[in-house]
Amino acid sequence: MSDPTPTTTVDKYAWSAIARALPSKRAAGERVGDFDEIYASYDEAAVRAQASRCIQCPHPLCMQGCPLSNRIPEWLALAAQGQFLEAAAISRSTSNMPEICSRVCPQEKLCEGACILNARTQPVAIGAVERFINDYAFAHHAVEITQAPPNGFRVAIVGSGPGGISCADELAQRGYDVTVFESLLIPGGLLVNGIPGFKLEKDIVARRIDLLAKRGVKFQLGVKVGWDVTCAHLRREFDAVFLGVGAQRAKPLDVPGSELTGVVDSIPFLIQKNVVSPLVDLPPVDVVGKRVAVLGGGDTAMDCLRTALRSGAREAVCLYRRDLANMPGSKKEYANAIEEGATFEFLTNPISLVGNAQGAVTEVRCVRMELGAADASGRRKPRPVPGSEFTVPTDVVLVAYGFDPVPFPPGSDLAMLATDEWGALKVDANQMTSEAGIFAGGDASRGASLVVHAVRDARKAAEGIDRYLHVAKSTQPAS
Numbered sequence: 001m002s003d004p005t006p007t008t009t010v011d012k013y014a015w016s017a018i019a020r021a022l023p024s025k026r027a028a029g030e031r032v033g034d035f036d037e038i039y040a041s042y043d044e045a046a047v048r049a050q051a052s053r054c055i056q057c058p059h060p061l062c063m064q065g066c067p068l069s070n071r072i073p074e075w076l077a078l079a080a081q082g083q084f085l086e087a088a089a090i091s092r093s094t095s096n097m098p099e100i101c102s103r104v105c106p107q108e109k110l111c112e113g114a115c116i117l118n119a120r121t122q123p124v125a126i127g128a129v130e131r132f133i134n135d136y137a138f139a140h141h142a143v144e145i146t147q148a149p150p151n152g153f154r155v156a157i158v159g160s161g162p163g164g165i166s167c168a169d170e171l172a173q174r175g176y177d178v179t180v181f182e183s184l185l186i187p188g189g190l191l192v193n194g195i196p197g198f199k200l201e202k203d204i205v206a207r208r209i210d211l212l213a214k215r216g217v218k219f220q221l222g223v224k225v226g227w228d229v230t231c232a233h234l235r236r237e238f239d240a241v242f243l244g245v246g247a248q249r250a251k252p253l254d255v256p257g258s259e260l261t262g263v264v265d266s267i268p269f270l271i272q273k274n275v276v277s278p279l280v281d282l283p284p285v286d287v288v289g290k291r292v293a294v295l296g297g298g299d300t301a302m303d304c305l306r307t308a309l310r311s312g313a314r315e316a317v318c319l320y321r322r323d324l325a326n327m328p329g330s331k332k333e334y335a336n337a338i339e340e341g342a343t344f345e346f347l348t349n350p351i352s353l354v355g356n357a358q359g360a361v362t363e364v365r366c367v368r369m370e371l372g373a374a375d376a377s378g379r380r381k382p383r384p385v386p387g388s389e390f391t392v393p394t395d396v397v398l399v400a401y402g403f404d405p406v407p408f409p410p411g412s413d414l415a416m417l418a419t420d421e422w423g424a425l426k427v428d429a430n431q432m433t434s435e436a437g438i439f440a441g442g443d444a445s446r447g448a449s450l451v452v453h454a455v456r457d458a459r460k461a462a463e464g465i466d467r468y469l470h471v472a473k474s475t476q477p478a479s
């Protein structure tokens with residue numbers, strides 16, 4: 001790391017003297033031995049030096065790159081001057097979980113990707129500074145837990161992922177009486193039951209949930225809305241409902257042999273390896289000494305590779321149909337996976353799985369792909385290269401092809417809500433669904449996406465609920 005001399009005033013040219021430096025990472029050989037986070041924290045001098053690289057541009061592109069429009073230059077300036085608590089307070093004013101987003105956001109595609117310094121050198125290490133100041137605030141007991149005076153309205157939140165808990169937090173801070181209904185026994189959604197501990201330790205999520213409980217939010221765990229209770233019931237008990245039910249229906253592996261033993265969906269595998277709790281009751285997936293093939297190229301695929309290696313796999317290979325440049329997974333996590341021993345077969349598409357006499361998978365038959373013209377999304381469409389079939393020997397196949405929303409049971413009052421062709425709930429500009437008083441956000445309304453997008457939708461939904469209920473109240477005839 002370059003000389004981390006602290007600055008006391010904003011030096012617009014600090015970036016030319018101080019190189020970007022992320023906090024140090026544990027050695028790959030050490031970190032594959034556990035599920036703890038891989039990055040250390042900055043020390044105070046280093047965070048001040050890194051924050052001082054911000055040139056305080058008048059129209060900050062980083063804020064446009066951040067889905068929450070976080071007030072990044074303001075907290076960078078304060079952090080550069082060592083005012084970490086003040087910086088964290090500003091960071092909390094636009095985000096309900098900055099200590100989490102800073103750990104899991106793909107910054108290279110968001111705030112840091114937009115930083116103006118990219119034109120000359122490397123961007124400000126925005127995510128790492130955001131993480132430091134918020135961890136600092138927690139360590140100094142400087143995160144408010146006060147309860148707002150009640151405003152008389154009750155809201156039901158369905159789902160306790162980042163969408164659900166951000167909406168609950170926003171509303172509780174405005175005086176709403178909020179109850180979160182969660183179908184699982186461990187709250188947190190994919191923050192716990194998806195994203196592995198080496199990216200986001202479970203304690204950090206538990207601390208956020210605990211903070212919500214201290215702010216007065218109630219949790220009803222093990223209740224599956226649409227199955228165990230109807231929406232009509234919630235409408236009777238509550239003034240509004242927010243659906244943050246995510247999109248956790250795995251896209252199927254549609255090739256011959258997908259029913260063989262040893263072919264496993266990504267989320268049950270990640271939960272089984274990452275969540276150590278008597279509340280998790282899933283069949284064990286043994287990868288010790290085995291060859292693991294991961295199908296897909298997103299964040300989930302990177303997490304499966306790294307989890308397999310931590311769980312004792314002999315090798316973990318990713319089979320992905322496009323090339324590295326067109327892979328959706330974060331490049332930071334790709335680099336981390338490579339360091340930890342994962343290998344990648346790009347431009348490779350599975351066409352069938354082959355098994356032994358016992359019905360266990362033994363190999364993946366693949367075909368090489370080439371990239372054709374760009375499709376509607378702007379990404380180049382892969383097509384098979386004739387005669388290029390080859391085989392990848394394997395003992396376990398982890399399927400990470402992405403997710404769609406889980407449909408509500410046919411006939412339930414929630415199945416009546418309007419959805420798009422993928423099953424995502426349709427919402428208006430206030431995040432309200434086709435049913436007045438029922439709002440939605442996060443993966444449930446936009447399809448599988450990012451934590452920070454769920455937080456953004458939830459904040460918008462909370463504003464929408466606030467407006468909706470206060471308009472409803474002001475138009476009620478006086479009794």
Ligand SMILES: Cc1cc2nc3c(=O)[nH]c(=O)nc-3n(C[C@H](O)[C@H](O)[C@H](O)COP(=O)(O)OP(=O)(O)OC[C@H]3O[C@@H](n4cnc5c(N)ncnc54)[C@H](O)[C@@H]3O)c2cc1C
Pocket residue numbers: 104105106158159160161162163164181182183184187188189190191194195196199223224225226227244245246247248270299300303441442443444448449450451452454
């Ligand atoms: C393996 C993996 C890794 C990822 N890594 C990253 C990453 O590094 N960075 C990033 O930004 N994003 C990442 N994502 C995406 C991110 O986790 C999601 O976009 C985000 O969690 C969506 O939040 P949500 O609140 O909409 O839904 P979820 O987090 O899915 O939460 C939905 C919750 O609703 C509950 N629920 C569902 N139906 C009901 C019901 N009927 N009644 C009651 N409760 C219900 C579920 O049990 C769940 O707890 C990853 C996703 C996966 C799968």
Ligand code: SF4
Pocket residue numbers: 065066067068070072095101102105107110111112126127130452
């Ligand atoms: S929330 Fe994500 S995109 Fe926004 S500043 Fe933090 S790390 Fe960057």
